[in-house]
Amino acid sequence: MLPLRIAWRFVRTSRAQSALIIIGIAVGIAVQIFVGSLITSLQASLIDTTIGSSPHITLADPKDGQPVVYTPRMQTMLASAAGVTSVAPTRQLPTLYVNGSDKVPLTLIGATLPELDGIYHIASKVTAGTASLRIGEVIVGKDLAVKYSLKPGNPLPVLTGSSKTSLHVSAIVDLGASAANLRQVFTGPDYPRGQLGYRADQYTDVEVQLSDPFQSKPLAADWTQRLPGVKVSEWQADNKDLLGGLQAQSGSSLMIQVFVLVAVALGIASTLAISAVQKSRQIGILKALGMADARTGRIFFAEAMILGVSGTGLGVIVGYLLIAGFTLGTKNSPSAFPIIPQPGFIAISAGIGILVALLSSLIPIRKTTRLDPIEVIQNG
Amino acid sequence: MADALIVADGLGRTYAGAVPTVALEGVSFTLEAGEFAAIVGRSGSGKSTLLNLIGLLDTPTHGSLVLRDRDVSRIGGVERASLRNELIGFVFQYHHLLPEFSVRENVAMPALIAGKRLDAELTKRVDETLDVLGLGGLGAKGANDLSGGQKQRVAIGRALMNRPPLILADEPTGNLDTESTDAVYELFRKVNREWGTAFLIVTHDQEIASMTDRILEIADGHLKQDVRNEFAKPSRGSRAV
Numbered sequence: 173m174l175p176l177r178i179a180w181r182f183v184r185t186s187r188a189q190s191a192l193i194i195i196g197i198a199v200g201i202a203v204q205i206f207v208g209s210l211i212t213s214l215q216a217s218l219i220d221t222t223i224g225s226s227p228h229i230t231l232a233d234p235k236d237g238q239p240v241v242y243t244p245r246m247q248t249m250l251a252s253a254a255g256v257t258s259v260a261p262t263r264q265l266p267t268l269y270v271n272g273s274d275k276v277p278l279t280l281i282g283a284t285l286p287e288l289d290g291i292y293h294i295a296s297k298v299t300a301g302t303a304s305l306r307i308g309e310v311i312v313g314k315d316l317a318v319k320y321s322l323k324p325g326n327p328l329p330v331l332t333g334s335s336k337t338s339l340h341v342s343a344i345v346d347l348g349a350s351a352a353n354l355r356q357v358f359t360g361p362d363y364p365r366g367q368l369g370y371r372a373d374q375y376t377d378v379e380v381q382l383s384d385p386f387q388s389k390p391l392a393a394d395w396t397q398r399l400p401g402v403k404v405s406e407w408q409a410d411n412k413d414l415l416g417g418l419q420a421q422s423g424s425s426l427m428i429q430v431f432v433l434v435a436v437a438l439g440i441a442s443t444l445a446i447s448a449v450q451k452s453r454q455i456g457i458l459k460a461l462g463m464a465d466a467r468t469g470r471i472f473f474a475e476a477m478i479l480g481v482s483g484t485g486l487g488v489i490v491g492y493l494l495i496a497g498f499t500l501g502t503k504n505s506p507s508a509f510p511i512i513p514q515p516g517f518i519a520i521s522a523g524i525g526i527l528v529a530l531l532s533s534l535i536p537i538r539k540t541t542r543l544d545p546i547e548v549i550q551n552g
Numbered sequence: 553m554a555d556a557l558i559v560a561d562g563l564g565r566t567y568a569g570a571v572p573t574v575a576l577e578g579v580s581f582t583l584e585a586g587e588f589a590a591i592v593g594r595s596g597s598g599k600s601t602l603l604n605l606i607g608l609l610d611t612p613t614h615g616s617l618v619l620r621d622r623d624v625s626r627i628g629g630v631e632r633a634s635l636r637n638e639l640i641g642f643v644f645q646y647h648h649l650l651p652e653f654s655v656r657e658n659v660a661m662p663a664l665i666a667g668k669r670l671d672a673e674l675t676k677r678v679d680e681t682l683d684v685l686g687l688g689g690l691g692a693k694g695a696n697d698l699s700g701g702q703k704q705r706v707a708i709g710r711a712l713m714n715r716p717p718l719i720l721a722d723e724p725t726g727n728l729d730t731e732s733t734d735a736v737y738e739l740f741r742k743v744n745r746e747w748g749t750a751f752l753i754v755t756h757d758q759e760i761a762s763m764t765d766r767i768l769e770i771a772d773g774h775l776k777q778d779v780r781n782e783f784a785k786p787s788r789g790s791r792a793v
Contacts, residue, residue, distance in 0.1 A: 462637020
């Protein structure tokens with residue numbers, strides 16, 4: 173208790189020095205929290221934009237053009253798998269949209285609306301009309317609608333092989349990617365089934381979405397073993413460039429954070445070392461009065477704790493303010509994404525900040541422990 | 553030898569180096585509880601080295617040192633610190649107060665180091681000590697807000713705080729004027745007589761030494777003389793403290 177009391181008095185009597193080091197720690201922790209949260213949220217946004225509205229794992233027949241059978245065993249396995257948020261057995265049918273003399277290639281993705289919504293989040297992406305996939309209804313992408321002036325209620329004549337039929341647009345959606353908006357058209361399960369000549373349990377793909385997209389690799393490996401004769405594909409294998417970009421971003425973010433922490437550590441260590449020199453007379457006297465070496469060392473440990481906790485606390489507040497300021501400043505930007513502070517990450521950052529402060533006290537503690545009180549007394 | 557407070561037997565201190573330096577050699581003497589003695593000698597004679605050894609701030613390289621029937625010649629750092637806090641009060645030439653603390657906290661510091669809390673009881677004891685020192689009412693002041701003489705009296709109060717059986721004073725009036733010097737010596741005498749506290753005062757001033765009951769003279773690292781001063785002078789003034 174006495175070392176803490178003395179440390180507190182040292183901090184209070186050297187106000188300017190203490191304030192500077194607290195601000196130094198606060199800036200470091202604030203940058204750490206802001207940069208970490210920014211990169212994490214940017215990655216989450218990128219992942220959501222890129223693969224958030226597409227399947228993370230796809231089950232299909234190994235032979236092209238052959239249907240995969242959605243067996244009860246497969247259904248049970250997918251339903252009980254940890255991390256699976258949505259499963260959509262789909263029938264994908266290449267077709268042509270006939271617009272006068274134009275024939276536009278499309279992919280009709282057939283499944284029930286709730287199943288498709290689980291993978292493609294259709295309901296939240298409707299820009300016109302009402303999402304509905306009753307028999308003969310389709311939901312088209314924004315780019316196709318704009319290019320061909322399609323509106324909800326309009327017919328959509330399609331040619332599949334030699335079979336020509338007219339479907340009707342119920343809603344227009346913005347899937348977030350121009351290619352998908354132009355080529356993907358959603359419909360109910362029956363029209364493609366009829367065209368493909370599949371049984372009720374046959375599909376072109378079984379699409380799966382996960383709560384954590386980065387779990388796709390181990391899950392796909394597991395399912396490959398458990399479902400012989402089924403081809404299991406996962407998004408990471410098909411998006412190596414994106415993954416490389418994300419990893420490079422993570423690496424650079426980590427490096428920035430490490431350098432910031434090293435700078436903070438050096439700042440605290442040097443300030444505490446200066447403080448140890450400045451207070452060597454007091455420490456020498458305390459030793460002469462009977463304070464043991466280890467206990468005098470604890471004064472600087474306590475001082476580091478006070479500075480570390482204060483600086484980290486202030487840093488967390490400043491970090492939150494930076495995040496709020498960034499969110500407010502980019503509110504109207506079309507490319508804006510929300511920065512969501514992660515309590516776990518902030519707790520770890522705060523813990524690291526305090527730990528760094530405590531480790532930084534090792535040098536002054538060593539200096540203090542070795543201080544000979546006779547030198548102090550003789551030198552006045 | 554039941555009342556022996558310090559028993560030094562062949563005490564010596566040699567500093568290692570390319571050429572070892574003998575600072576103190578073969579010093580033997582006994583100081584009884586409640587004695588009022590001076591150590592005199594020229595600068596560099598070894599008197600401060602002797603004081604550092606007795607004060608457990610340094611370790612002898614030769615001989616033995618017994619404090620209150622306990623051989624402290626080779627004990628470890630933690631134990632030395634604890635005994636220093638319990639048995640010895642220091643008064644230095646410079647007051648060495650802690651500027652970050654109040655007068656009251658400075659005086660209480662040895663008790664705080666011993667694990668006591670600055671509660672009502674300890675505060676009362678500190679204030680009583682300050683009254684004895686003529687510093688009543690100054691407890692809440694900062695240590696830096698006092699005059700030189702007052703600071704030294706606070707340092708004396710700090711030395712007395714744990715009621716140690718021995719006070720070691722190293723040129724305690726070296727920085728004080730004549731008036732303050734007399735006040736300090738009268739205070740030492742008063743504490744010595746009323747509390748039975750032993751004093752060992754290092755000084756190069758023969759006049760100050762003549763006010764003590766016993767004079768140990770150190771020359772070239774050896775105990776040259778150890779004489780009883782039966783005609784100890786009163787202090788130059790008779791200022792009440």
